Amino acid sequence: MHMIRRLETAAGNLYKEKLIRGFCHLYSGQEACAVGMKAAMRPQDSIISAYRVHGWTYLMGVEPVGVIAELTGRQSGCVRGKGGSMHMYAKNFYGGNGIVGAQVPLGVGVAFAAKYSGTDGVCLALYGDGAANQGQIFEVYNIAKLWDIPCIFVCENNGYGMGTSAERGSASTAFYTRGDYIPGIWVDGMDILAVREATQFAINHCISGKGPLVMETMTYRYSGHSMSDPGTSYRTREEVQDVRQTRDPITSFKEKILTAGLVTADELKKLENDIRVTIDEAVKKAKTDNEIGLDELPCDVYSAPLEPTVRGITPWNNLEHKRLGPAVNLH
């Protein structure tokens, strides 16, 4: 959680320095959700989410430098800078998706494939309170239930869909019930242990053949929707402060484990220090590393290109289509 918090802080700063362009959606405040869920995931499980995924990318195996350099668009980014903030991928992590809601049917498809292939895996398909009203989500609630697909629909309810509070956007804010005929559970998303236990329960539910489940994690984001949103025109500073002071997932977990004597203050300090060093080094690399060459612009449009070139800006400079990536579904 601490790593993610530091990573997101670094990302925010880099964005303010204009070294990150376009969209940048920070996860600060929501760490307990991702880390709690990951703690319950088994190697054969997959996850897919929308665009607030820097933390997930790290959790699914990408080193912090791979995340931060992707944000600054450099070659050591996990997808070489070609995807950016919203399009990062790792093993069993299907992004990083920019179109609100589209990731949920994809997630059901991943879970479908797990069932089809007999891997015993489940897929966690994450979406926010803003996306929860998307028609395509209801379309796949229906199919997932009909076909007993091992998909866990996770609604990360951080209270706001961009600048629209959940109450202003949803006739029903009981997101864990929106699955109707799909049972749902509500979890305190600021409590990492609760999230882990709930996810464990959800996975057991799916793999025991009971079909899909909806899980709503009630959480909070400290930043605005993205870096272009100060996050104060639709909520009060006091509200944000209040959550930081009373419900911060990292602070509360820290207190818990210190009080229980599971760690010492010194151990935590060392951990936090190491994390700071890791992030600092990652930021340095992300600032100084090169972008990929122009020859990679026409690279990997197809995994099996049928033409040697890609049409350029004019017909006189067609570009050579190269193949670089591993294309995991080639054969």
Next chain:
Amino acid sequence: MVTLSTGSVILVNVAKFLTRRAFSTSRIVEAQQMTVRDALNTGLDEEMERDERVFLLGEEVAMYDGAYKISRGLWKKYGDKRVIDTPITEMGFAGIAVGAAMAGLRPVCEFMTFNFSMQAIDQVINSAAKTFYMSAGKVNVPIVFRGPNGAAAGVAAQHSQCFGAWYSHCPGLKVVSPYTAEDHKGLIKAAIRDPDPVVVLENEILYGVAFPVSDEAMSKDFLVPIGKAKIERPGSHITLVAHSRAVELSLDAAKELAGEGIECEVINLRSIRPLDEETIVKSVIKTNHLITVEQGWPQCGIGSEVCARIMESEAFYHLDAPVIRVTGVDAPMPYTKSLELAALPQPHDIVRAVKRVLNVK
């Protein structure tokens, strides 16, 4: 499949063989016919048998045997796991199909017609087409989207649109539009084996049409390469370029024109992305005249793309006349029978256009 009785075929062909000098032996048995429907059905069946990861999903594909009977018998043979009826929720099931492909399966996602694919087009473009590129070559999406495209008969405006231009616009997709039964069989198989997303634009009117099928095409490994056009009819005076049903119209026009001494070279595109520019250019260099024929609307259509490519190529300098596009009328499709006929190019429209381009009465 319809064949003459084997005995009479052999006698006739033995006689032919004895009376001719140079003879290709593969022609002797080219007496078998196959409808486009059966070609697709066979292609799907063969690929499902070959690769367990291939499965078919869509509305009515299983128990109903397919809205147009393309998947007839497949559910009986392969069962619920591999031939799956979906609810009427295109965006949902197309997204599920794309996700399954990302995770390594080989889905064939049927749209009952491509008009309904508009409901799911975000999944086709943003999830399927772009993911390989966005992931820097990590996650390829081996999916096939197939179904009838374009004008049918009497189904009016919302069920008659051609989506060739829409899908062929997007890098990351491969788009094919077969005409003959062999095209359909070879291309559906190639599409399923292809590790990238392929859009297969079929045609409802063609489903029932029977074509002669070579022995080679009967093989379980028969493939038609994606991206290669075929010259259906060689000619020297003018080139006609078309895809899908428009190839039939062009061939009909060519037959009529041949009677008047005008020899048309008819190119069956078979694929519209990639577009076989080389074949078209070569043909134009030979004939010096070009007409594109399509049933879709004119603006930004397939014909427009062919024109642009010719302009930008060496073929421009060989043109003796501007390239003309013969297209559907630029209006939504009417239901009225006579209006519908007038809204789509007919062979006589092509004949007239050819004569005008060649400056012949």
